[in-house]
Amino acid sequence: MQVLARHNVAVSGVEGAPVIVFAHGFGCDQNMWRLVVPAFEADFQVVVFDYVGAGGSDLAAYDRDKYASLAGYASDVIEIVEHLDRAPVTFVGHSVSTMIGVLASIERPELFDRLVLLGPSARYIDDGDYVGGFSSADIDELLESMDSNYLGWSHAIAPAIMGNEEQPALAAELDESFCRTDPDIARRFAAATFLADNRADLPRVSVPTLVLQCRNDAIAPLSAGQYVRDHVPGATFGQLDASGHCPHLSAPAETAAAIGEFVRA
Amino acid sequence: MTQRLEGLPADVLCGYLEVGDDGVVTSANDEFLRIVDRPHDEVVGAVSLSSLLAVGDRIYLETHFRPTLQLHGEVREIAMELVRPDGTKVPVLVSADMALGKGGQFMRTVVFEARDRRRYEQELLRARRAAEEAEGRARRLAQTLQQTFVPALVPDIPGLEVVGAYRPAGDGSEVGGDFYDVFQLHSGEWVVAVGDVCGKGVEAAVVTTFVRQSLRALAVQWDDPSQIIRALNTAMLQHGTDRFCTLVVLRLLKEDDDWLVTISSGGHPLPLLTTADGEISEVGASGSLVGVLAQPGLADARYVVGVGDSIVIFTDGVTEARGEAGSFGLEGVLGVLEAGVTSAGDLTDNLLQQVLDFQAGEARDDIAIVSIRVQDDADEAPAPAPRADVEAKDRALRALQELQELERLDEAE
Incomplete structure (x- = not known):
């Protein structure tokens, strides 16, 4: 029970049906999946959660050393799946969660029967012929700007959430913590995310995998998605028409359909 | 329109x-x-x-x-x-x-x-960071200093179980004045001291460290606890601090299975003796506060303590602890003792836990507790390794350096 509370785990859908776990990326929290989840609630047991440091997670459980690398987050995913006691499960990860899912599935392949990687990047920083989309200097600037734009990262979003009087229903529906992050934790998560290099892990994935790529994704460019497709053994590739980094928000129907086709096959 | x-x-x-x-x-x-x-x-x-x-x-x-x-x-x-x-x-x-x-x-x-607004925000941010850093430094200093108020390791005393506990008030970010010490003299006798320097903060901490170190030096020169406290009284008056302290000093000498215990208190709550058959009494001779009077009234009381007997010494952070049910008081301590004493470790732990529970976990004042229990020769522990003193000295030195740094910073501002 402790693990479920630590990650603010929410379960919906059909009890006893196959389990599908949706994992949010760097930035917000499980609410990112709210437009996609309903498409799976009729024939799956749907699980969403917050990483420690995000959304409604237990901030007291934040451990700088553990979460200095993606392996720490992957061990949490393993713990959550173990606690659900319904393995193997389908894991759908967005953004950095794609590599967290990859690491978890390598560590404990028996817990996962499918991986869906939405907007994956095995490395954000360019390296020789590899195009991750960012230079090393870019990422340094990002981490530095998170320091100097401390107020922006911590509280800028809050007024929009609290004071959305024209859409009180929506505002009430959303967790107030949506997108609000402790700036210190956000910076550490950013470092763990954008400095990671998981290219060598990709060939070790043994679970059927779908790679979903968006158009014009400023965070994970096409080249990054193609690299993942080419290096995860037997991976299926799907090109979404949606643009941007968050198709589960901008084009939830298309995203749900693409995930559904793979996980229901 | x-x-x-x-x-x-x-x-x-x-x-x-x-x-x-x-x-x-x-x-x-x-x-x-x-x-x-x-x-x-x-x-x-x-x-x-x-x-x-x-x-x-x-x-x-x-x-x-x-x-x-x-x-x-x-x-x-x-x-x-x-x-x-x-x-x-x-x-x-x-x-x-x-x-x-x-x-x-x-x-x-x-x-x-938004250039100007951003500049203003940056200023705010810098100020906030500086405040956070200063706070962190003060907390580290408090914690480092506090570690010097108690021995790093209570030495193993053959035939005697001694267990101490110390809890700073609140979240531990403010330094208080409670301390205790346990050490051996050249004669083979042991000294146990528990005390409380009045006030809080860095100045009280400096006096606390001074008192604890002075005690060790004076215990070598003087035999009776009352003489040690009297000499400490003089040292504090000469030191020039306007802070005083309360203190109880026990001198313990092993004689066959028994221990001869001499106890003197300078304005401190008297220790409580619980005999093997469950009888409870205050022990020690009461005297004046330390560091106030030129001619303090102090005396010694002597006891023979046998196997299964125990003595608990504590500061007013125990008796004056306040909760919804009023104050913990001597009654609270007696309640713990009446439940029976099986070991010094349990006694210290139980008393500390009850005092903390009484205050819903948040101690308003420092708490120091030392329990002593005379053991059978059969369960004697091996002789101690004399590491504790070296570590304590190291820590005191580090704390002093941090303190000097903080003072320099204060002056710079």
């Missing part, structure tokens, strides 16, 4: 742009073009908003800004930086909402230049 505006005046001092579903800028006014320092044709229909932002904000746009916009329909007052062709960055505040046009949804974005 309000008039519906057809569009923004071209020369209004507010940047305005529209961004299509694919992220590309589809329209921009003069003020926005001025802020980004680019001609119309190099912006409109040519670049994405993302590409005009500093890289940190580009990621922020994708991971925070757009998700919120998509879920709420609007975002307000987001601090970002636009990058000019020459690389200079212009701090701006951005608000945006979603609107429906002929080509589908688009983002209506308003941009204000």
Whole structure:
């Protein structure tokens, strides 16, 4: 029970049906999946959660050393799946969660029967012929700007959430913590995310995998998605028409359909 | 009557742009073009908003800004930086909402230049960081100092179980004045002392360290606890501090299975003796506060303590602990003792736990407790390794260095 509370785990859908776990990326929290989840609630047991440091997670459980690398987050995913006691499960990860899912599935392949990687990047920083989309200097600037734009990262979003009087229903529906992050934790998560290099892990994935790529994704460019497709053994590739980094928000129907086709096959 | 505006005046001092579903800028006014320092044709229909932002904000746009916009329909007052062709960055505040046009949804974005506000924020941020750092330094100093108030390791005394506990008040960020010490004399006798320097803060901490170190030196020169306390009284008066302390000193000498215990108190709550058959009594001779009078009244009381007997010594953080049920008082201590004493470790732990529970976990004052219990020769522990003193000295030295640094900083300000 402790693990479920630590990650603010929410379960919906059909009890006893196959389990599908949706994992949010760097930035917000499980609410990112709210437009996609309903498409799976009729024939799956749907699980969403917050990483420690995000959304409604237990901030007291934040451990700088553990979460200095993606392996720490992957061990949490393993713990959550173990606690659900319904393995193997389908894991759908967005953004950095794609590599967290990859690491978890390598560590404990028996817990996962499918991986869906939405907007994956095995490395954000360019390296020789590899195009991750960012230079090393870019990422340094990002981490530095998170320091100097401390107020922006911590509280800028809050007024929009609290004071959305024209859409009180929506505002009430959303967790107030949506997108609000402790700036210190956000910076550490950013470092763990954008400095990671998981290219060598990709060939070790043994679970059927779908790679979903968006158009014009400023965070994970096409080249990054193609690299993942080419290096995860037997991976299926799907090109979404949606643009941007968050198709589960901008084009939830298309995203749900693409995930559904793979996980229901 | 309000008039519906057809569009923004071209020369209004507010940047305005529209961004299509694919992220590309589809329209921009003069003020926005001025802020980004680019001609119309190099912006409109040519670049994405993302590409005009500093890289940190580009990621922020994708991971925070757009998700919120998509879920709420609007975002307000987001601090970002636009990058000019020459690389200079212009701090701006951005608000945006979603609107429906002929080509589908688009983002209506308003941009204000915010150089002064950003400078002000940076100042605030610097001040906040400095405050956080100072707070952290003070807390570390408090903790380091507090570690010097008690021995790192209570030495193993053959035939005697001695267990001490110390809890600072509140969250431990403020230094108090409770301390205890356990050490052996050349004669083979042992000294146990528990005391409380009045007040809190760095100055009280300095006096506490002084008292604890002086005690060790004076215990070598003087035999009876009352003489040791009297000498400490003189030392404190000479030290010039206007702080005083309360203190109880026990001198213990092993004689066959028994221990001869001499106890003197300088204004401190008297220790409680619990005999093997459960009888409880105050022990020690009461005397004056230490560091106040030139001629303090002090005396000694002597006892023979046998196997199974125990003595508990504590500070007023125990008896004066306050909770919903009033004050813990001597009654609280007696309650713990009446429940039976099986070991010094249990006695110390139980008493500490009950005092903390009584105050709902948040101690208002420092707490120091030392319990002693005479053991059978059969369960004697091996002789101690004399490491504790070296570590304690190291820590005291480190604390002193931090203190000096803090004082230098204070003076600099």
